[in-house]
Amino acid sequence: MSIITVQLGQCGNQIGGQLFHTFMEDVHSKPLATQVAPDKNEDYKDEVLSRFFYRGESREEMPRARAVMVDMEPKVIAQTYQEAKRSGTWCYSEKQHYCQQRGSGNNWAHGFCIHGPACQSTVMELIRREAEKCDNLGGFLSLMSLAGGTGSGVGAYVTRCLRDEFPHAFIMNQVVWPYKMGEVIVQNYNAVLTLSRLYHNVDAIIVMENDHLHKICQQLLSIKKISFKDINKVICHKLATMLQPCPLSKYTGDTCSNSIGEMLEHLVPHPDYKLLTVKNIPQMSAAAQEFSTYQWHGLLKHLRQMLISDAPMEEGIDWQVRVNSQGSHHNTSLANLLLLRGKESSSADTAPFSDSALYAPWIPPDAALMTGVQPRAFNHYEKSASLISNSQSPVTLMDSMVGKAWDMFSSRAYVHQYAKHGLTEDEFLDGFATLEQVIANYKHL
Amino acid sequence: MAQVRETIELLTHILNENGCSKLKAEIFRLAKFDKDEAALVLWKMLFELLYYSKYGVIDEVTIRAFSELTTEELVVYVKQEFQNLGFLSKEFSHLPNDASSGSRELLLAFAWLLCKQNFVDKFMDNCSSPIEDSSLLNELERNKPASEGRSLALSTSLSPVQKVQQLQLLNGKLRSKLRRLYSLQREKAKLQHRVNECTQGASLTPDMPHLFSLEVHLLRHPQLMSKIMTLLEKDNVRLRHMQEWRDQEQVFWKWMESVLELKVKESPRNEETPMMYYNIGPDPVSRMNEARRKLEEAILRYEAIIEQIEEMWETKRSEVSAEELDGLLDLLNMELSLQRSNLAMGSSDFFMLRDPTFVLNKKDKKKTNLPKHSERLPTALGPGDDMGMPAEISTEIAALESQMRLLETEVARKTQCYTFDLERLSVRVPGALLVQPASCV
Numbered sequence: 001m002s003i004i005t006v007q008l009g010q011c012g013n014q015i016g017g018q019l020f021h022t023f024m025e026d027v028h029s030k031p032l033a034t035q036v037a038p039d040k041n042e043d044y045k046d047e048v049l050s051r052f053f054y055r056g057e058s059r060e061e062m063p064r065a066r067a068v069m070v071d072m073e074p075k076v077i078a079q080t081y082q083e084a085k086r087s088g089t090w091c092y093s094e095k096q097h098y099c100q101q102r103g104s105g106n107n108w109a110h111g112f113c114i115h116g117p118a119c120q121s122t123v124m125e126l127i128r129r130e131a132e133k134c135d136n137l138g139g140f141l142s143l144m145s146l147a148g149g150t151g152s153g154v155g156a157y158v159t160r161c162l163r164d165e166f167p168h169a170f171i172m173n174q175v176v177w178p179y180k181m182g183e184v185i186v187q188n189y190n191a192v193l194t195l196s197r198l199y200h201n202v203d204a205i206i207v208m209e210n211d212h213l214h215k216i217c218q219q220l221l222s223i224k225k226i227s228f229k230d231i232n233k234v235i236c237h238k239l240a241t242m243l244q245p246c247p248l249s250k251y252t253g254d255t256c257s258n259s260i261g262e263m264l265e266h267l268v269p270h271p272d273y274k275l276l277t278v279k280n281i282p283q284m285s286a287a288a289q290e291f292s293t294y295q296w297h298g299l300l301k302h303l304r305q306m307l308i309s310d311a312p313m314e315e316g317i318d319w320q321v322r323v324n325s326q327g328s329h330h331n332t333s334l335a336n337l338l339l340l341r342g343k344e345s346s347s348a349d350t351a352p353f354s355d356s357a358l359y360a361p362w363i364p365p366d367a368a369l370m371t372g373v374q375p376r377a378f379n380h381y382e383k384s385a386s387l388i389s390n391s392q393s394p395v396t397l398m399d400s401m402v403g404k405a406w407d408m409f410s411s412r413a414y415v416h417q418y419a420k421h422g423l424t425e426d427e428f429l430d431g432f433a434t435l436e437q438v439i440a441n442y443k444h445l
Numbered sequence: 446m447a448q449v450r451e452t453i454e455l456l457t458h459i460l461n462e463n464g465c466s467k468l469k470a471e472i473f474r475l476a477k478f479d480k481d482e483a484a485l486v487l488w489k490m491l492f493e494l495l496y497y498s499k500y501g502v503i504d505e506v507t508i509r510a511f512s513e514l515t516t517e518e519l520v521v522y523v524k525q526e527f528q529n530l531g532f533l534s535k536e537f538s539h540l541p542n543d544a545s546s547g548s549r550e551l552l553l554a555f556a557w558l559l560c561k562q563n564f565v566d567k568f569m570d571n572c573s574s575p576i577e578d579s580s581l582l583n584e585l586e587r588n589k590p591a592s593e594g595r596s597l598a599l600s601t602s603l604s605p606v607q608k609v610q611q612l613q614l615l616n617g618k619l620r621s622k623l624r625r626l627y628s629l630q631r632e633k634a635k636l637q638h639r640v641n642e643c644t645q646g647a648s649l650t651p652d653m654p655h656l657f658s659l660e661v662h663l664l665r666h667p668q669l670m671s672k673i674m675t676l677l678e679k680d681n682v683r684l685r686h687m688q689e690w691r692d693q694e695q696v697f698w699k700w701m702e703s704v705l706e707l708k709v710k711e712s713p714r715n716e717e718t719p720m721m722y723y724n725i726g727p728d729p730v731s732r733m734n735e736a737r738r739k740l741e742e743a744i745l746r747y748e749a750i751i752e753q754i755e756e757m758w759e760t761k762r763s764e765v766s767a768e769e770l771d772g773l774l775d776l777l778n779m780e781l782s783l784q785r786s787n788l789a790m791g792s793s794d795f796f797m798l799r800d801p802t803f804v805l806n807k808k809d810k811k812k813t814n815l816p817k818h819s820e821r822l823p824t825a826l827g828p829g830d831d832m833g834m835p836a837e838i839s840t841e842i843a844a845l846e847s848q849m850r851l852l853e854t855e856v857a858r859k860t861q862c863y864t865f866d867l868e869r870l871s872v873r874v875p876g877a878l879l880v881q882p883a884s885c886v
Contacts, residue, residue, distance in 0.1 A: 135632050135635050135636060136628060136629070136632035136635075137628060137631075138628070168624045168627050169624075169628070170621075203621075259625075261621065261624065261625040262625070264621060265618055268617070269615070269618040270613055270614045270617050360610075362603055362607035362610045362611040363614070364611065364615075367618070
């Protein structure tokens with residue numbers, strides 16, 4: 001199975017570069033740190049390489065990322081190219097990118113209505129070319145931010161084209177949620193418009209919140225001056241814990257690979273619920289790793305509390321939230337995927353996650369939790385667990401974002417900037433309606 | 446006669462090799478002389494062959510079905526299937542349901558089935574070359590226990606909304622599965638294509654320029670070769686048997702003829718009874734006949750009544766009563782007055798509508814002219830008024846006149862039409878006298 005990554009806009013391209021870097025770092029970790037036999041490690045490596053990279057006929061050739069880069073400014077793409085080449089372990093294919101000279105100026109309509117249609121044929125050709133190289137096209141992973149103009153506007157447009165071109169493929173979108181105190185004044189507009197479009201076209205949307213990521217950098221990784229690069233690293237760590245090979249136990253005694261289709265089939269079976277969050281534990285700076293040991297029991301206990309109290313990280317969890325106590329409300333899920341990696345991972349007890357009280361009452365018991373166990377350690381962590389969850393967790397944030405955008409829209413602030421590029425007020429209203437429906441659905445879980 | 450025995454033994458061999466339970470040639474001999482001990486065995490064989498012709502295989506399902514069905518069920522099933530296939534023998538259908546006797550009939554039925562269904566051909570088709578059967582590959586590697594039954598039953602405690610949600614969820618899962626299946630199928634096609642492409646030029650089959658994926662698989666795993674070899678050997682034996690059967694078939698059919706003759710000799714056929722055997726007693730048949738006769742009588746009786754009614758209907762339709770005529774006349778009068786008032790209204794409307802526009806036009810002209818040429822107003826107004834008015838009025842008059850002509854012709858046409866109608870009606874009423882309305886004269 002192979003996954004094609006579509007990197008959209010500045011944010012998407014930076015994350016994309018970092019993501020492949022993370023994959024390669026994990027693959028090339030020291031043999032001792034992998035905790036498995038060399039042949040097992042080799043299998044793992046092969047699977048990663050065939051999943052995200054494309055290798056030419058000769059094995060000496062550097063693996064090329066299965067990726068298409070799209071941006072309206074050449075700067076970031078050039079930079080990402082350079083960084084990949086400098087790593088010496090992988091590179092991007094030549095000419096697998098599309099860029100223009102002028103950005104979208106944080107205007108979603110400019111990206112969606114002007115740049116999108118202009119780049120459609122070229123970008124789709126690039127994607128088709130990439131798809132033809134895959135024996136088994138597992139799906140697409142689109143990376144973009146919600147706030148900007150290119151990533152969100154062009155991204156939403158390209159995603160729609162992707163759905164038209166590959167009606168049966170699995171499309172998963174990773175979106176970066178802007179800071180609450182935003183960088184861009186119209187970020188809420190952009191986010192509403194993007195999310196509502198994506199909701200119609202893709203199978204799953206992985207939400208990464210800048211505020212949470214910032215906190216993780218600050219408190220867990222103890223970084224003083226946090227740059228976007230640090231945040232991107234955290235994002236990629238999370239994504240990689242989900243996407244790196246990890247056999248899933250589907251029925252007792254039967255395993256299958258964690259192909260994107262398999263995971264999405266479990267996580268987003270219902271067309272109304274498509275928002276995913278990734279929680280992982282432990283996360284720490286490389287320096288601290290050497291001095292830490294963990295037990296599976298403790299890790300999973302924390303992770304479970306993170307899930308029910310909707311905490312973004314292992315510090316500052318609200319332990320008051322209980323599943324069975326009356327009155328207090330816990331984070332209800334639709335489906336969860338628990339991936340355990342590292343030493344003795346098969347011995348961990350995952351039963352607390354399949355408690356039916358965690359899930360909406362109409363979820364059949366066997367559709368609630370799926371677990372995957374990978375004895376190979378991930379990215380130097382002796383033991384690590386990640387939980388991909390389709391739950392109510394992103395909804396509060398979405399609610400406040402829609403509220404803010406609506407406040408602005410009710411006084412028609414900046415709307416003329418969007419109308420200038422041909423986006424009508426009706427389309428705004430459609431976006432609001434779609435997201436209101438999503439929020440209502442999740443709230444009623 | 447020794448040759449007959451050999452041939453029959455060959456036949457039992459072939460049947461056995463293709464999945465039927467073991468059979469002795471002796472059974473056939475016993476059946477020829479209608480011995481009862483052969484009956485049950487033959488019933489079983491017929492059942493197996495019917496199953497084979499239906500599903501193309503005799504597997505554990507057949508054996509289980511045989512052990513689970515009671516003898517009576519089995520016999521009735523076989524009888525029914527034979528009837529469906531077109532074997533309409535009264536004697537066969539009348540065989541006792543406990544499979545206690547009638548082996549000669551069974552033997553004849555068997556011969557009929559063997560001949561009609563071309564079983565030997567079917568067997569041959571089935572066993573040719575395991576090489577082409579790629580499902581074999583998976584069988585060699587599969588040792589999976591039967592998947593456990595999963596409970597996806599909707600729980601009863603859910604509200605209807607939740608049930609719908611759950612169904613939507615299951616539906617979503619199904620759709621994802623189908624999509625995955627689709628992508629796997631594409632992958633299979635791609636990989637198979639690559640295998641075929643890479644083996645281009647090396648071929649074992651004449652009309653294929655490349656190797657099958659199974660052949661490539663065998664090249665890769667030589668230890669599987671021996672397995673395939675034994676399978677092929679087995680097939681070879683089976684095919685050879687069938688070939689021998691083809692040569693000796695004649696003997697068997699001759700012998701069958703003798704069986705038939707024996708039967709005819711022992712019980713001369715009764716020609717009167719119907720060929721089809723219904724599995725119902727004599728009582729319902731007589732009752733059905735009775736019912737049918739009654740039905741026919743009833744139909745005959747009612748037919749006369751229906752005819753009568755139809756006649757009455759026809760006569761009623763051709764007559765016109767005085768009341769109807771009055772109604773028609775009223776209707777006509779109303780229509781006429783309506784039309785007349787319409788005409789009057791139309792004309793007045795016409796004038797009311799045109800008059801103000803005429804005036805309005807004039808005013809407009811003045812107004813638009815005013816600001817532009819205010820200094821020339823006194824001079825421009827005089828000639829403008831004098832020249833403009835007559836031109837306007839004359840065109841209006843012309844328009845009105847043409848309108849009038851139109852209306853006149855319309856009135857004339859309508860009058861003619863209605864007088865004609867009235868005359869036509871008056872002719873149809875025997876004692877009536879037509880007085881045309883005044884306006885029409």
